[in-house]
Amino acid sequence: MTDAATALEIREVSKTYGSMRAIETVNLTVGKGEMVALIGPSGSGKSTLLRCATGLVVADPSSGPIHIFGDKVQEAGKLSPKVRRARSRVGFIFQQFNLVRRISLYKNVLLGALGRMPTLKGAMGRFTTEDRRKAMEALERVGVKDHAGKRASDLSGGQQQRGAIARAMVQGAQAIFADEPIASLDPVSARRVMRLLHDLNREDGITVVVTLHQVDYAMKYCDRAVALKAGQIIYDGPIGGLGRDRLIEIYGDEYRDVIDEDGVPA
Ligand SMILES: Nc1ncnc2c1ncn2[C@@H]1O[C@H](COP(=O)(O)OP(=O)(O)OP(=O)(O)O)[C@@H](O)[C@H]1O
């Protein structure tokens, strides 16, 4: 059984595209307040799993239920009537294209408040003073307040990602699902974004599930690793359990060279 103390519960979920099985009978439970790295080779099903989790992708009819904080997202290939409510609790951050490019950073962040008010009111731009205060506060917290008035398209990738996190904060998200949020960032910006996610997790108790290609970032900032390979979970445990042999099992034999050449984890 699921309850509101469980941030994400995925039961027996599969997703097939044509004849391609992207994920296969995946079971995953993420507790409130966890910070989980979702890792695995390209094509292993990480994005598909995160998209199923928020109902952006509808899983196969053979699938069991997916719940977010007790609200059902989907089951047996059908979205639940509660999907909007479930989604409103999650800030979803993609690798890129997170912001509406032609409007200001401030307005983008303010849009986060739409998750918690009737669409019509939001569409007419009647944000409350409280919404506006929260937007500026969030921009300050993520360190891009000085860029509030800039169009999103004029910001760097790292600034945009921090803006997307600020929007999730204004939304009042209890969880953040981030799909490769640092893949296109330079190392300094990547570290800022990961630190920010880590702070939100530690200080605000926000549950974070983040897909990462960089194992070293996963090790530094996450407590638990879930590794997918060919659509199935092949490791789910403490981040410290990702030793050399396990990483080779996850990423394949060629990872041996990566470890030897870059000296990444022992
Ligand atoms: N919309 C789609 N239509 C058809 N096949 C898809 C679609 N989305 C994903 N796939 C396939 O499903 C499999 C899993 O893809 P997914 O994007 O979930 O992998 P991933 O682990 O996120 O990979 P990456 O690390 O490259 O982002 C891949 O074989 C991919 O080609």
Ligand SMILES: [Mg+2]
């Ligand atoms: Mg992906």
